[in-house]
Amino acid sequence: xxxxxxxxxxxxxxxxxxxxxxxxxxxxxxxxxxxxxxxxxxxxxxxxxxxxxxxxxxxxxxxxxxxxxxxxxxxxxxxxxxxxxxxxxxxxxxxxxxxxxxxxxxxxxxxxx
Amino acid sequence: xxxxxxxxxxxxxxxxxxxxxxxxxxxxxxxxxxxxxxxxxxxxxxxxxxxxxxxxxxxxxxxxxxxxxxxxxxxxxxxxxxxxxxxxxxxxxxxxxxxxxxxxxxxxxxxx
Numbered sequence: 001x002x003x004x005x006x007x008x009x010x011x012x013x014x015x016x017x018x019x020x021x022x023x024x025x026x027x028x029x030x031x032x033x034x035x036x037x038x039x040x041x042x043x044x045x046x047x048x049x050x051x052x053x054x055x056x057x058x059x060x061x062x063x064x065x066x067x068x069x070x071x072x073x074x075x076x077x078x079x080x081x082x083x084x085x086x087x088x089x090x091x092x093x094x095x096x097x098x099x100x101x102x103x104x105x106x107x108x109x110x111x112x113x
Numbered sequence: 114x115x116x117x118x119x120x121x122x123x124x125x126x127x128x129x130x131x132x133x134x135x136x137x138x139x140x141x142x143x144x145x146x147x148x149x150x151x152x153x154x155x156x157x158x159x160x161x162x163x164x165x166x167x168x169x170x171x172x173x174x175x176x177x178x179x180x181x182x183x184x185x186x187x188x189x190x191x192x193x194x195x196x197x198x199x200x201x202x203x204x205x206x207x208x209x210x211x212x213x214x215x216x217x218x219x220x221x222x223x224x225x
Binding site: 031033035040041042043044045048050055056058059091093095098099101102103104105106107 | 144146148154155156157158161201203209210211212213214215216217218
């Protein structure tokens with residue numbers, strides 16, 4: 001069956017611009033997660049949704065980052081006033097419930113020039 | 114705050130030999146996950162360990178969990194080139210299920 005999909009696969013933007021990254025989880029998975037992975041490091045937790053609500057957003061680095069999941073399926077990670085330090089691979093994962101195995105998407109590579 | 118430490122961070126393996134990657138975590142958790150990541154690719158789930166003493170095996174890889182020692186090991190038997198990748202362990206804690214804390218990863222290179 002279809003796995004987690006993310007679009008775009010690559011995004012290049014200029015410092016100060018706004019970007020949106022999209023995640024389409026596995027059908028039926030209630031929990032959705034966003035992570036950020038910098039080169040040579042492990043993924044770093046950003047936020048997780050249970051259904052439509054953000055159950056834990058403690059990993060969002062600052063108020064430039066925001067995520068939504070309005071219908072409990074697709075999620076969008078939004079970054080305002082991008083900075084060069086935001087450059088990383090943004091990974092999305094989903095799981096059947098929060099206490100289940102997480103399945104990861106291919107990621108979006110964000111480059112801020 | 115949950116901390117997860119892996120070692121070694123880099124492992125050069127000779128084909129045919131056995132090796133172990135270690136994953137220590139800092140707070141009470143009964144669950145530990147192992148993932149594999151190939152260069153430029155996403156994370157592939159290898160093992161889910163859900164209780165003390167859990168042992169799982171798939172091909173040349175075997176993972177175990179000791180919750181009392183807060184330690185998981187990933188053992189590689191008779192390494193082959195196809196196992197070259199970066200391996201991550203991840204844990205979540207009792208009061209924040211789903212919020213994975215990943216180790217820094219172990220980059221494995223298998224040479225003839």
